[in-house]
Amino acid sequence: MSPLPLPFWRVAGVLLLIGIEALLFGFSYPFFSLALEKREIANWLIGLNASLAGAGILFLGPFLPRLIDRFGVSRLVAAQFAVSLAAFAAIALADHLVVWFVARFIMGACFSSLWTTTEIWLNGAVDDRRRGRIIGASGTLYAACQFVGPLLLGWTGATGPLPLAAAMLPLAVGVLVALSIRSAAGEVEDEDGPGDTRTLATAIRLAGALVGAAFLTGLGETAMQSLLPLYGLAHGLDDAGASRLVAIFSLGEAVLVALLGWLADKAGRRATLLGTAVVAVAASLALPLAIGSEVLLAPVLFIAGGAVSGLYTLGVVLIGADFRGQRLAVVSTGFAMAYSAGSILGATPIGYLIDLAGVEALPLSIAAGFALLFAFLLWQTRPRPRGIIPRADVDP
Known part of the structure; x- marks a missing residue:
């Protein structure tokens, strides 16, 4: 019997990270909207809070190739999960409106770059013969997990410590999973250096x-x-x-x-x-x-x-x-x-x-x-x- 064409954990682990990322993405948008609405702030501020999350990749994106080259994709993904976890923890520790906005911007940048970085990681890990099927399946997985996010919020509610804890637990799992995966040589990092990163x-x-x-x-x-x-x-x-x-x-x-x-x-x-x-x-x-x-x-x-x-x-x-x-x-x-x-x-x-x-x-x-x-x-x-x-x- 021929060996498996794909290193199983390298692909399955990245797919698991994509699922966690999608779950938190689907959870965070309604969570912030509902939680801020209960603080009775203006609707335009709630909209601004959401916009801060959506624009994250435009701020962090230009630096991603150099960050991947400098730290490696595994440690960079783990750091993105860890910083997102810290943003939720900051809200739990300091329930102030400024903290909600700063945390949302940081979290949005991390989630946006996670979407890109895990996509790069998966694309580098799969073999070319199965690339379309696995990338397509990852899109369906992302949509399914994103759908589960609001359902999880329906169970935890938008107030109190429970929704924050429910968000922090999968983020902690994401840190551990990312650190457990080792990239094969040449998947994302290579010996040519960062090259032209404009x-x-x-x-x-x-x-x-x-x-x-x-x-x-x-x-x-x-x-x-x-x-x-x-x-x-x-x-x-x-x-x-x-x-x-x-x-x-x-x-x-x-x-x-x-x-x-x-x-x-x-x-x-x-x-x-x-x-x-x-x-x-x-x-x-x-x-x-x-x-x-x-x-x-x-x-x-x-x-x-x-x-x-x-x-x-x-x-x-x-x-x-x-x-x-x-x-x-x-x-x-x-x-x-x-x-x-x-x-x-x-x-x-x-x-x-x-x-x-x-x-x-x-x-x-x-x-x-x-x-x-x-x-x-x-x-x-x-x-x-x-x-x-x-x-x-x-x-x-």
């Missing part, structure tokens, strides 16, 4: 099409999740029906990314990426036609959610196939920063278009964005002479 600019130079896909995915995903309820209300749905639109879209994100990862391994990654962009365009264009049909609406939203999220997952797979060592860290971090930039912009420009042209601007503008992405992918991945630029379009 992260976003370097990532665009090396993988511009994939960085563009990340930006549009972040923008489209955030816009759909934020503005779909308004779209439903404009078409005569009640509040509950409008909220269900987001739930169906998110379910597609959770379920279909694993299928797309498997398809990338079987049918070819370039073809799957291009096909997914086409599906994202088609599903967005179909939404105005399906909104009046109970039979069509759920499948269209489900497919749209999977296609939009799948573009991000397929980008991660292609980056892992084409880059190693510090270049993997730099390009992956730039990819994540582009996604976060799109998420931060999110609903604002599309919301403005809705004000100007009506609610159909939501699906039409997203379809237009992904149509441009499809055209750019075709241009960027056309055959080139070898040695010009590392390519993200070659199927192994």
